[in-house]
Amino acid sequence: MSSSSQIRRMWAVAISMSLVLGIIVLRLFVFQIVHGEEWKEVVIEDVPVTDRPERGVIYDRNGAVLAVDEWDYRVAVSPSILTDPEELANDLAPILQIPRGQLLYDMESPKMYVVLAARVPSDAAEAIRKLELGDEVQLDPLPRRFYPQGSLMCHVLGFVDFEGNGGAGVEGYYQTELAGEAASATVPISPLREQKMVIAREGSDLVLTIDRSVQYTVERHLKEALVEHGAVSGSIIVMDPRTGAILAMAAEPCFSANEFYDTEKKMFYNPLVSSVYEPGSVMKLVTMAAALDSGTVTPGTTYNDTGAIEVGGHVSYNWDRGAHGTVDMTTLLARSLNVGAATIATWMGPTTFYDYFQRFGFGRPTGIDIFGEEAGLMPLPGSGEWQESFIATNAYGQALAVTPLQMISSISALANNGYLMQPYVVQEIHDENGVHRHEPTVLSQAVSPETAAIMTTMAITAVQQEVQEALVEGYTVAGKTGTAQIAEAFGYNQTDIIGSFIGWMPADDPEIVVFVKLDRPQSAPWGSMTAAPTFSKLAKDLVTILGIPPDEVRLNAAASTSNGGG
Secondary structure (H helix, E strand, O other): OOHHHHHHHHHHHHHHHHHHHHHHHHHHHHHHHHOHHHHHOOOOOEEEEEEOOOOOOEEOOOOOEEEEEEEEEEEEEOHHHOOOHHHHHHHHHHHHOOOHHHHHHHHOOOOOOEEEEEEEOHHHHHHHHOOOOOOOEEEEEEEEEEOOOOOOOHHHHOOEOOOOOEOOHHHHHOHHHHHOEOEEEEEEOOOOOOOOOOOOEOOOEEEEOOOHHHHHHHHHHHHHHHHHHOOOEEEEEEEOOOOOEEEEEEEEOOOOHHHHHHOOHHHHOOOOOOOOEOOHHHHHHHHHHHHHHOOOOOOOOEEEEOOEEEEOOEEEEOOOOOOOEEEEHHHHHHHOOHHHHHHHHHHHOHHHHHHHHHHOOOOOOOOOOOOOOOOOEOOOOOOOOOOOOHHHHHHOOOOOEEOHHHHHHHHHOOOOOOEEEOOEOEEEEEEOOEEEEOOOOEEEEOOOHHHHHHHHHHHHHHHHHHOHHHOEOOEOOEEEEEEEEEEEOOEEEEEEEEEEEEEEEOOOOOOEEEEEEEEOOOOOOOHHHHHHHHHHHHHHHHHHHOOOOOHHHHHHHHHHHHOOOO
């Protein structure tokens, strides 16, 4: 190549570079000087960043997972980049369970972004990944709550909606702790500026007082009882009277929190803490305890049972319509005499009577850590709702309303030396600051330890003499039945009843209190024939699962220890 040719080529390159440089300079001039003020308004120097936390895990007392976050996926496409919509629709239709025609219609949309399925499970997302479609299908992760145990413990756990809000149970009560707290900040793009850390507060984990094996056993017995006795619904609660810890809590019918979106809203209503009923004769335990503790009666006090008593214009009768003559307090309780309960209530008078009922927790929430607890209904003297006749009817559990939880909590005081404990279902909260353990809380001293001991003795007699269906071989049971009329809009139902039984055992050193309630049983009209045998069957399983030895083994071991035996 000649030198002149080289020179011409160099000039050509130089001129071209000069032109390009000139264009760049001109564009920079226009960008910075001519339109500089306009671009200042649209230049992005910072971007918003949000770190979202995972919801805390819920465990049973032994570490079994009861509730945990999993992922669903949103399936979307950008129609403009699809290479073969018809083939893609053929591939996705069986996975998404959406008609091919509908998918093809969406894929041919003029929109930039189209959602084909708002939420699909992870297995469907995995099937789509295996198609190896590249960037044509977008899978956006969406958190959802998953309950590995299915419907087990449904009313205790509650549910979480797709927005991450707890709607019932502990999921609702501990929403703030479980959900954690998202962190948001505006972060600079430029690496030359200080970068901010955006870290969410993760959701706390919960450890319940409930063992899933105990819960499963309780739910199985409840379902069997509903079938056996033709009841429409029912509840069972098992509590440790010494601490207030709930060991099991079940109600039927139940629901699956995994399908909350397909569940009628009324199913989320928790009958254990939110539904009230008139408890009937089981309330005589409280009436008798109040009369004994106030010094109104002793176990040997007698009254003349004429079969009826009028108080405030209302006549109360015994359940058998019989007159029992001279009756002492133990017989009153064993035979469950309405007239006797009303009589000793009038002897106490309204001030003393209702003071004790409030000590036992009636008319106010227990404070349990479950969403939606109701306070019950107990009109007090001086209020517009109270009538003079209520002191008689309240004494045997009518004309006032309680929740199942209130009922078992109150009777637990008799099994715990007179101390009323606050019930609870969360044993531990695990968060970034460590482990926070629940400390048992005394709500009140309902009666003295001496009165509680006398009541236990009387309740043992009541079971042995009148409710042998509740006996558990090898164990001493203290307890009381309840057969209550059902209050409806125009008075009491004339045919249906609520049958219940509350028992604590071993009676001399109680480890469990068990409450059984069957609604509208058809097999028999008495709690002694429906709820009591259900209690007995369940208790036989509970003592095995919980490792509660029979009286003979336990008392012999205690005697051996006290005598210095090995």
